[in-house]
Amino acid sequence: MIAAAVRVIQQSLIEEGFAPGKVDGQLGPDTYGAVAKALKARQSKLPADWQEWPNSRRAIAYLQCRCTEHAIETGDIDGYWGQQTDHAFDTLSHLLTTGEMPPPWRDDVPLDVNPNNWPDQKEAHLNQFFGQAGHNQTKLVLPYPHRLAWDLRQSVNSFSCNIKVRDSAQRILTKVFDHYGIERIRDLHLDRWGGCLNVRKMRGGSNWSMHSWGIAIDYDPDRNQLKWGRDRAVFARPEYDPWWRFWEEEGWVSLGRSRNYDWMHVQAARL
Ligand SMILES: [Zn+2]
Known part of the structure; x- marks a missing residue:
């Protein structure tokens, strides 16, 4: 997992009060321990076997949970870093750093045409x-x-x-x-x-x-x-x-x- 993702995970854990140590972008026992607690608190939203997952997979699952909780579409919480998780992570980190959702990749700039000559609002x-x-x-x-x-x-x-x-x-x-x-x-x-x-x-x-x-x-x-x-x-x-x-x-x-x-x-x- 990229360091930026680890930092987001650590920062989120701190905000939730799960004490992963400092935000250093590196996965280690403190971060894994905090992830386990954070996932435990969300058990009902996880697949039944999540406790058997390796630590790195759990960390991804936690990130997926955070995305979902911010209304960012991630697909299933499965602990795998696929394309959708990748995109969701980009969106989440943009949201956390700017306080706003990123403009969607799709063309959402309003069309600027006025065939009926609608007036302005005066x-x-x-x-x-x-x-x-x-x-x-x-x-x-x-x-x-x-x-x-x-x-x-x-x-x-x-x-x-x-x-x-x-x-x-x-x-x-x-x-x-x-x-x-x-x-x-x-x-x-x-x-x-x-x-x-x-x-x-x-x-x-x-x-x-x-x-x-x-x-x-x-x-x-x-x-x-x-x-x-x-x-x-x-x-x-x-x-x-x-x-x-x-x-x-x-x-x-x-x-x-x-x-x-x-x-x-x-x-x-x-x-
Ligand atoms: Zn209205």
Whole structure:
């Protein structure tokens, strides 16, 4: 195992109070002893035979546990240093040194196109383009049924939105439906609708929310809470890349993808 990984293991053990000695990047009896204690505390998450594993394998298993506990995908806790563990370790060490998850290797830079010429967020520009807040609303008939995020028994087949965004949103959701199919849509909660038109001020601000014009839509708010970043928000995961691409191809803006908060929210206004 590389010394950097050993150091992360030792540092984590210290933080957990398992006393591996000093952080020197070298595996030895003190570190192994601390690893054994740390694994014992996690027995229920380990394969039954972990106590028979050699020390080096246990140390890797401990690192895999730490990754999992930081919501970093590592696969099975098996004590083997494979490709997935390697990637997970990189992610974990980035997180521990910077306090942030690394930008995913995949291309998650938002597409910068604006084919519908959505205006920026200035109130005057929004009023000019979309009409006064709360006006110019129409019904968006959904290509696949949604459910109210706050009452899943209630199915939604259409909702009110600004007339200028209706066709665009319909095209996007049709692509979503064609791409994912209804089962996957349900799995990924792409049908959990958190609202669109809502004439109100922005949370904690004096400006009108984009929802006031019916040009912003929220999805799956429970798992994409306002202040959550990509380490917690489910919509930051790679399986949502196509979802975001469809919105961005039409010039919509995800606050999650652009600003790393409010991952539930997508809007037809530029930042
Ligand atoms: Zn919103």
